[in-house]
Amino acid sequence: MMVRRSGRYTTWRGFKDFALGKPPDEEKEKPKPEDDLSNHDEIFLKSIVESPDFGRKSEPIESEEDLVVKPVSLDNVNIIRSLSEYRGNNIRTIEQAELAILLSRIHFKALIDAHDAIGALWLQRGSGIEEPPKQDKDTAEGAETSPEENGDMPVETVKVVGLRKVPGQPLGLTVTTDEHGQLIVARILAGSAAAKQALLSIGDVLLEVDGVQVDTEEQLKEAVSKPNDRVTLKVGPNLKEKSSQLTNKLSCYMRALFDYNPKEDTLLPCKEIGLEFKKGDILQVSDRKDPNWWQASHVENPDVVGLIPSPELEERRKAYVPPEADFVHKISICGARISKKKKKFVYESRSSVQLEGAELALYEEVARTPPFLRRVLALVGTRGVGRRTLKNRMLHEHPRRFGAVVPHTSRPPRPLEENGTSYWFVSREEMERDAHAGRFLEYGEHNGHLYGTHLDSIRAVIKEGKMCILDCAPASLKLLHNSSEFLPYVVLLAAPGIEQLRNLTFASNRNLTEEDMKQTLEESARIQRQNEKYIDLVITNHNNDTSYSRIMDALHALSTDHQWVPVSWIY
Structure with missing residues (x-):
């Protein structure tokens, strides 16, 4: 470190006077008892200064030149950065850990940076002290090389690094070739061997591997793949101007x-x-x-x-997937093209229809939450798969836990029908007004009258402390899923084989032809393919008792296990 050349070193002498117990010129000494614990720092300093070793080194200063200390190095910032990155498995003692923490502190780095800057100015102004010679390149990893060996590559930026290889694992970096023909580090995988050792950075130029010059990606791959437990790379930063490093690395x-x-x-x-x-x-x-x-x-x-x-x-x-006429046998494939066959549904969610109808579901951002009960249980599926049978059984066996909505209709009440029991009877104008305002989850027209599920009916069941069971159309799932109010748990009842489907329809007193059952299978596959983003559980309903038990077990797990839910439900 250096000492200021101008002035009379009042700071140093003031410290010496303070350590020796001498009061400053403008103040009188204020004695403090040595047994006072608040004064232990002064006692400690005095014990050091009064020791014989310190006394031999604190002789009176004859001239300013005696205090001149030349800088040993002006590249201490990079040294501190390298030391601070030397961590992980290399730290084995508490002292090493404390040193690593000290070197990583921003105030310490700022102090070293100021030292280097002042030292550079001091040398430029003609201190008469020669700059220390460069370290030999073979003495340590990361040493600098001579300009003659690297052409126009800046001498202070070329370094040699050694990476340890993990058997059976890739090195963890990818490269690309820029317009100058240089091999540039394009990506370093987090958690890989290259990332853990922290000796390479994105944008570094790879010049040599184990002393052999590499010019192509094939040469690099061949050199790195050799059965060695260590690889030595000569690297340097890109000669082009580096782009900003402010990248999105938030997990x-x-x-x-x-x-x-x-x-x-x-x-x-x-x-x-x-x-x-x-x-x-x-x-x-x-x-x-x-x-x-x-x-x-x-x-x-x-x-x-x-x-x-x-x-x-x-x-x-x-977008370049070849068109396919039928997706029924490719349920597990996320198709990009929707079948051209269009069918009209009785129920229609206004909000879902206005949004994109053929979005490509790839990833969904989620967050982990503690166990909690959902507010809505949505049962979806094609006709004849037993949705209403399971819904009515749950309502009958657990009336305090589950509830069902009362739909709205514009038809006039029949004899002995009470408002709010089977239906809420409203005028057609009121239903159309609420539907236009988006207050219905789904609605449609049948025999000249409007029928629909009002969102207020769902809220009423939730306010009673019950889980609202909906037997809704698939088009309604998007509105439920994107809302942080309803928090649905969606169960798809998929159609079984034709023989099992025939047994289900026979039990429900429904007569379906062979062609109707084929269409049911195709419709079930289409519903699963187009709405897989919103579905939490898929049950192939071979047997109503088994399906009922699986649904109840899944709902119980919601109250005991952590859940991954869309971030829109939380933030």
Whole structure:
């Protein structure tokens, strides 16, 4: 460190006088008892200054030049940064941990930065002290090399780093070639060997691998894949102006709405660093900087980080999927093209229809919450799968726990019908006005009269402290899902095989032809494919008793297990 050259060093002498117990010129000494605990710092300093070793080194100052201390190095900021990054598995003692914390403090870094800046000015103004020679490049990793060896590459920016390789795992970095033909580090996977050692940065230029110059990505891949436990890289920053490093690295959680196998992805730059996942998996996304590839890991195994396609890339990929006439046998595939066959539904959600009807569901941002009970249970499915049978059984066996809405209608009441028992009877003008204002979850016209489920009817059941059971159309799921008020749990009752479907329709006294049952199967597959984003549980209703037990078990788990819910329900 350096000492100021001008002035009379009043600060140093003041400290010495203070340590030796001498009062300043303008003040009188105020004695303090040494047994006072509040004065222990002064007592400690006095014990050091009065020691013989300190006395031999504190002889009277004869001249200012005796106090001149030349700087040992002017690149201390980078040294401190390297030391602060030397952490993780390398820290084994408390002293090492305390040193790492001290070196990472912003005030200490600011002090060292000020020292380097003042030292540089001091040398530029002709102090007569020569700059210390550069360290030999072979003495340590990260040493600087000579300008002759690197052409126009700045001498202070070229370094040699050594990376330890983990057997069976990739190094964890990808490269790209810029317009100058340089191999640039494009991505460093979080949690990989390269990221944990923190010796490389995005934008670094890879010059050599184990002393051999590399010019292409193939040469780099061949050099890195050699069976060695360590690889030595000569790197330097990009000669181009680096872009801003203010990237979005905030961690978030996504629910995957499609299956992904990196081994089958022809667009993935390296199959080994891809992350496989299934529909419904919860992924922790750690880096969304790249517009095409995100860095993510499974919440159950956060140490394994890989690349997943971004929504933008996957949407472009799905746009080139060959048209298919039938999706019935490809329920697990997230199709991008909706069948051209259109059917009119009795019920229609105004809000859902106004929103996009064929959005591509890829990821949904979610958050983890403590156990809680949902407010709405939505049973969806095609006709003849037993929705109303299960609904009526739940209402009958648990009347204090579940409740059903009373629908609205514009038809006049029949004899002995009471308002609010089976229906709420209102005028057609009032229903049309409320429907236009978006106050109905779903509504439609039958035999010249309007029927619909009013949102206030759902709120009334919730206010009673009950879970509202809805036997609604699939078009209503989007409105329920996007609302933080209703918090639905959606169960899809999928159609079983034709033989089981025939037994269900026979039990419900319904006569369906063979063609009707085929259409029921196709309709059930279409509902599942188009609304998989909103569905929490899929039950193939082979037996009403088994389906009823599965629904009750799922509702019980909501009150005991943590849940992953859309972030729109929380924020």
